[in-house]
Amino acid sequence: MELKRVVVTGLGSVSPLGNDVATTWNNAINGVSGAGPITHFDASKFKTQFACEVKGYDPSVYLDRKEMRKCDRYTLLAIGASEEAIADSKLDFSKENCDRIGVIFSAGIGGIKTFEEEVSYYAKNEENGPKFNPFFIPKMISDIAAGLISIRHGLRGPNYGTVSACASSTHSAINSFDIIRMGKADVIVVGGAEAAITAAGVGGFNAMTALSTRNDSPETASRPFSASRDGFIMGEGAACLIFEELEHALARGAKIYxxxxxxxxxxxxxxxxxxxxxxxxxxxxxxxxxxxxxMNPTDMDYINVHGTSTPVGDPSEIKAIKEVFGEHAYNLNISSTKSMTGHLLGAAGALEAMFCVLAVQNDIVPPTINFAEGDEDPEIDYKLNLTFNKAQKRTVNVALSNTFGFGGHNACVIVKKFKK
Structure with missing residues (x-):
């Protein structure tokens, strides 16, 4: 069977760097940190009191108040990113066979805020018997963003969410790619969303000693490849990409990223x-x-690494890159955009795949910020181009995005410049 070609025809995001793609990308290439004190709850007694929050996002642009009450924050973020991506693609679903358009949209955790609120309410009122919101379960489960996007637009193709911790939305991208190239769908709305900046989310990761505790300097706390790194920063947000079969995209005159x-x-x-x-x-x-x-290793130009700013994870990923790419590793640009966005957990892969697409389109590599001279780690090879502190212009024909999740789940996706 001849495999179909798959292209990206739309992008959307709601991130700590901005509530649309243009703002997010502009802040990324300018090395802006999305970190700041936590405002979603009182974190004054927590070891970590800062995060990379989405700021000023208004879901009422897309949903009325009644609908919003049925959604966890992670789903509200997913709706925003997917609506931007669909609009950007200029797909007119009234003219499409929606039986062949799917939604594969992931979360690593899902509605943790909803779970936290419902269980806390029950614990405080247990003597009165069980009383739960009828939307508790559908708000909480991690597939519901995919379901709601499908329902909003009448998309009847493949519809689900993958759950593989921080690799979740990269697995969504790979699944979507495979489904389209095997001819089982024409278009898939691909993405990930996460909103785990809650007492349970931050407290749980604190208990694992996974988060940075650099409360005196949130903006510089995520410092991948630096000796002084002390853990990741929790991020939240959503990103969406429209994957489309090439001939379908060409037939409707779509813009191809x-x-x-x-x-x-x-x-x-x-x-x-x-x-x-x-x-x-x-x-x-x-x-x-x-x-x-x-492809050969020498075809690669840019790797957006998992690069979470953890003591063990960063050097192990560098070792892997050097072994896979050999001497060509020194010709690559490597960067961790988590230094700016924080770690969006299950949504990280979608956002970082979007950054790879934009790097390929614009021939510019976003930086790894917060590195300072004198903060070198002997386990890191600084002869590699880790794109420290400033974006770098270069031809980016091919880019790869790495995501690794708790449980040992690894996934990566490769994109390249489109040529007929």
């Missing part, structure tokens, strides 16, 4: 939360993606 050419998946099979120190799963997933794309 980039072509999706490969995806890789693997497992560390090592530890519940820690990445393998030698990057075994990371090496395998990148090799699998290159093989899937029928």
């Amino acid at each position: 980039a072509e999706v050419v490969g995806g890789g998946m693997s497992a560390d099979a090592y530890h519940l939360t820690a990445s393998h120190p030698e990057g075994l799963g990371a090496k395998l997933v990148m090799r699998n993606a290159l093989q899937d794309a029928n």
Whole structure:
């Protein structure tokens, strides 16, 4: 069977760097940090008191108050990103066969705020018997964003969400890519959303000692590849990409941002939360993606790394890149946009895939911010171009996005410049 080609024809985002793609991208290439004190709850007694929150987003642009009450925050963010991406694609669903248009939209955690509120309410009123909101379960479950986007637009194709922790939305992208290239759908609305900046979310990650506690300087706390890194910053938000079969896109005269050419998946099979120190799963997933794309390591120009600013994760990913790409690793640009956005957990892959698409389209690589001379880690090879502190202009024909999740889940996706 001849595989179809898949292109990206629309983008949308609601992120700590902005509530649309243009603002998010502009702030990313200008090295702006999205971090600041937590406003979603009183974090004054928590070890970590800051995060990368979405600011000023108004979901009432898309939903009335009654509808909003039925949605967790993560779903509201998903709606915003998906509406922007669909509008950007200029798809007219009234003229499309919506049986062949799907939605695969992920969350690593889903409605944690809803779960927190409902269980807390029950605990405080237990003597009166169980009393739960009838929308408790549909607000909480991590597939419901995909369902609501489908319902809003009457999209009857493949519809679900993948859950693989921080690799969730990259797995969504790979699944969508495979479904379209096998001819089972024409278009898929792909993405991820997360809203875990809650007492339970921050407290839980604090208990694992996974988060930075640099409360005196939130903007500089996420510092991938620096010796003084002390954990990741919690982020929230959503990103969406419209994946479309090439001939379908050309037939309607769609704008094409980039072509999706490969995806890789693997497992560390090592530890519940820690990445393998030698990057075994990371090496395998990148090799699998290159093989899937029928590419050589020397074809790569840019890698948007998982790069969470954790003591173990950063050096293991660098080791994996050096082994997979060999001497060509020194010709690559490598950057961690989590230094600016924080870690969006299940939505990270979609946002970072979007950054790769924009890097390919605009020939510019967003930076890894917050590195300072004298803060070198002996486990990091600084001869590599880690794109510190300033965006760099270069030809970006091919870009790869890495995401790794608790449980040892690894996924990456490759995009390239579109050529007929």
